[in-house]
Amino acid sequence: MQVYEAPLRDMKFVLHELHNDDGFGNLEALEEFTPDLVDAVLEEAAKVAQEVLLPLNRSGDIEGCTLENGVVRTPKGFKEAYDLFRDGGWCALASDPEWGGQGLPEQVNKMTEEMICSANLSFSLYPGLTHGGTTAMEAYASDELKQAYLPKMVSGEWSGTMCLTEAHCGTDLGMLRTKAVPQDDGSYKLSGGKIFISAGEHDLTENIIHLVLARMPDAPAGVKGISLFLVPKYLPKDDGTPGEANGVSVAAIEHKMGLKASATCQLNFDDSVGWLVGKPNKGLEAMFKMMNTERVSVGIQGLGIGEAAYQSAVYYAKERVQGRSLSGVKNPDGPADPIIVHPDVRRMLMTMRAYNEGCRALSGWVSRALDAEKHSTDPEVKQRAEDFIALMTPVVKAVFTDLGFETANLGVQCYGGHGYIAESGVEQYVRDARIAMIYEGTNGIQALDLVGRKLPAHMGRYLRSFFHPVSQFIEANKEQETFGKMIEGLEKAFGALQLSTATIAEKGLKDPEEAAAAATEYTRLLGLVAMGYCFAKAAMLAQAKLAEGSEETAFYKAKITTARFYFDRILPQATAAFLAIKSGKASMMELEADAF
Template structure:
């Protein structure tokens, strides 16, 4: 049986306490959203996750989606759950009020996304893809397109997708073949096939709005010849009602390792009417607006599944009786002690907890920067926030999904043989978590994006948005009477990161393969330093609260203990990452291809 209750106290800590000094808050747009109001939203979201979405997670995995005469049916209970989701206004939570949205901060929306992913990641993909589509249409659609499509998408009555991948091209979109032919009325006829389209066809909404990458007849070769088009499943009438079918059909659905209740479709476009989003041949620019938003959200999927796995593992470790404590029996009244007393079980549980709390804290930091980039009135804050988001987007996507998968695997290990059995629900988390490391750009691609694009951009300007606050914190708190050891350990890891950055910059300028060989290790290194920074900040707050006799001292004591575990057992891994980066590409590339 799967368990999940939203970790509301830690979410409130991240939202209200941890990042108050990051320079991204105080936005006039959100002044009306008081802490009490935001807390009430999170509490209601937690109930939705645990009471509506969690109960259909395991059953949805078993039943999966099915296709009947080109129509995809979602598992039992999904349509009713989606109706409740939509009627509750959850599709509109962070959307622009101009189109019917509630306009809440992204810092709240990301916590909401975590809850939905923890309870039912398959379900999360349906509204999640719609959110990404609305962002792209807002940024690149004409006013007519915005007014015609965004209100329905924000309401959740219509849904959205992103149609990039084709059979012959995934990451290398320069190879795509879908074409778009101009028509006299200003629309385009879009023809081609796409695969791996999440939520590409389903029975949850009246209409599905596809954002499709295609080539115009005069398009140059490669990625410089790609345009983006809005292609609805049904053409809307002038009054907004649904008109005729638009030549979009689902040829098949994929049979997958996980996320089985999410319809992953093969779509065919047969001279389907579409409208250009943005400029001709500039579709990659528009696509990345959507994809970068989705990459952060995919990272949140990893976090959500990690949290669900942790909660299930803790509950099992408290109940499962096996052996006696090495320090002497803890429960002599029972035939054996609960396995939570054993050091190695504690190692696994504390690792899971630290990963989840660390990722949640980083996500809160990045989400606040997203809000500042979009809504701050100060140009310098907008630039700094944008730099930080650009740098951290591949880190969030890859680090969170790597750690989410590791955490789900640890959850199975805590359960032992029972974790390998479907009825306990833990093995589903492993299967569901695995795809997040692949889609929206594999984690290896995220590493290449980080070292190949972000490190050298604007002469290293993106790095300064991260390095400066970390350096300033270390300088200000290195001699703290109680936390000096933690801060000094952070300083050592930060020093390794700086040296690794210089190493990659020096070697990569001469040989791009050197940067490629270092990418994955460097991404994990910068991610662990970021995690160390937020844990050190959290520990500083916890010490202050404990010294002041705060009535919630158990929470702050646990926060301090988790930070101590991170610094003792996880952060030292940064030294090994630095040594691997320093070793370079030689042994990685030395083996002759024929010898593999």
């Protein structure tokens, strides 16, 4: 059974309590967003997620999207839900007020995204991609394009896409073939085909604005010859309303493993009129502005699915009776005890809980940096925020989605055979979660980005934004009595991370394959240490609240227990990651290709 109630108390803990000492807060531009206002927004978002989107999740999965005469129809109820979502201002939550947005902190936006993803991941892609598109346009589009398109995209009247992938090239965009021919009026005519385009065609909005990577006739070969273009589905008339069709057609919709209510399309552009976004042959720079925004959001997708899977598993574990507790009967009036009494079920539930709380805590920290990067007036703080975001973006994308998929799988395992049956609803979480590890750059690509670009950048400057606060925290709390063992565990894991960093730096200079061979383990290791740091802080804060006599005893005690489980059962993975990194590439690369 798909069960979900927004974890508002934990969200408020992360927003208002956990990261107040990170140096990214107290932003004058966000002073109006008081805790009371933020809480009210989150509570309303929870209602939309639980009451509007969740009931459509399974039915949307069963019905899926259909292609009829070149038009994609979303499942029953999606259009009405989108209209309500748009009219409620949720599309414009974190967008710039200059274009009609509400300008809320990114911290609040990411918490809202999590709720939407938990309730209905397929639905989340429609407004999510539009927000990514507006981010790229705000940074690179001409004033004319901004005035013409941003207000309607920000409001949700029009939606957006990102069109990168072609049938013969995915990650290697240098091979793309879509052409953009300049016209006398300053526009371009685009021709080519794109695949895997999320929200490429649908019936939720009156127009769809495609951001398309293409190559001009005289463009240099490879990635240095790619430009970005804005191509609307319908050309706007003088009054701003959609006019004639613009040569964008749907060849097919993809039949996918999951996300069946999200329209993933094959699109053809046939002399479609478009306009350059940014500078010629600098399209990747502009597109990566959108993709980096989306990569953090995709990480949140993993967290959202993980939370829904966890709650559904807890519901079942309390209801399902099977066997007797090894410590004595707990349900004497029934034929068996609920399965939540069994240690292995507890292992799975606690793992899921710890993954979710750890990811939420880390996402809160990264979101605060996103706000500081945008709004801080202190150059030092802004630079540190930029460095931290650059370092953590591949970690959030890769680790959160890996853990979200692991959590979804554990949810099915908790249900046993019933979890494998579609009627339970939990197998959908596994199918939906799987794509998050692939799109917006596979998790392997994220790992390569981390070790190949982020670690060596500016002589390792990005790392300092993370290493410094962690080392200072460990040093300041080494003698802490209550959580000394926890701090010791963090220190050991952090030491493994430091040694791994040095190993990769030393070997990678001599042989790039050595760094690449260690990339995935290193990404997981950095994520584990980052979450461990957040958990240690959370446990100490919770203990202080209990000592002060807080009435929320159950919440803070549970926070401490979850932290202890994380340090006992999950953070030791850091040692295995370090040993794998230290082993080098030899056994991975020595087998001849023909021997596989």
